[in-house]
Amino acid sequence: MKHINFSEAETYEPDEGWRRVSLAGSDQFTFEWFEKPPGHSSPMHDHENEQVCIVLQGEITIHTESESVTLERFDSVWLEAWEKHRVENTGDETAIAIDVFAPGREFDFWTDREER
Numbered sequence: 643m644k645h646i647n648f649s650e651a652e653t654y655e656p657d658e659g660w661r662r663v664s665l666a667g668s669d670q671f672t673f674e675w676f677e678k679p680p681g682h683s684s685p686m687h688d689h690e691n692e693q694v695c696i697v698l699q700g701e702i703t704i705h706t707e708s709e710s711v712t713l714e715r716f717d718s719v720w721l722e723a724w725e726k727h728r729v730e731n732t733g734d735e736t737a738i739a740i741d742v743f744a745p746g747r748e749f750d751f752w753t754d755r756e757e758r
Contacts, residue, residue, distance in 0.1 A: 648675075656752035657682065664749045665740070672746035678702070678737045683730035689751070691743040693721040698740065701733030713739075 644666055652664040659679035667673050678700075686705075695704065696718040703712045704719050706727045711719060721727055731737040 652749055654750070654752070656684075659736075660684075662749075662752070667743075667746050669746045671742060671744045672749070674741045674743070674749070676739055676741065678729070678731040678739075680731050680734055680736065684728050684752075686726055686728045688724045688726045689743075689747065690723050691745060691747050692723050693727075694742040695719050695721075695729065696740045696742075698738045700731065700735050700737030702737045702739055703730045703732040704728075705730065 646664070646666045648663065648665075653661060655661050659677075660682055661677050663675040665673035665675055686707075695702065695713070697713045697715055699715060701712060701714055703710055704721070704727055706721070706725060712732060713719060
């Protein structure tokens with residue numbers, strides 16, 4: 643068993659106000675908690691991992707090259723590996739969500755990335 647205490651977990655902020663926290667995971671899958679301020683969007687990107695995003699608070703819109711979907715509390719979305727997407731907080735409050743990646747990915751994806 644591996645216990646992760648949230649207040650002591652590895653954390654980074656790829657952009658001002660966009661905080662990510664590494665939760666329990668493995669090479670098979672990883673979990674990342676994140677908060678995103680109103681109006682913030684990640685850039686369009688893709689990765690080798692399948693991704694599930696589950697909203698815990700607020701509103702997040704997921705944009706792909708062909709469609710967009712707005713998620714509210716407890717809604718989720720699945721993205722295929724290499725599916726280009728961006729995640730935007732389209733609400734009026736800080737959004738909080740959990741990302742699940744399979745296979746697991748390095749936690750420093752955003753801080754060490756080159757343009758993808």
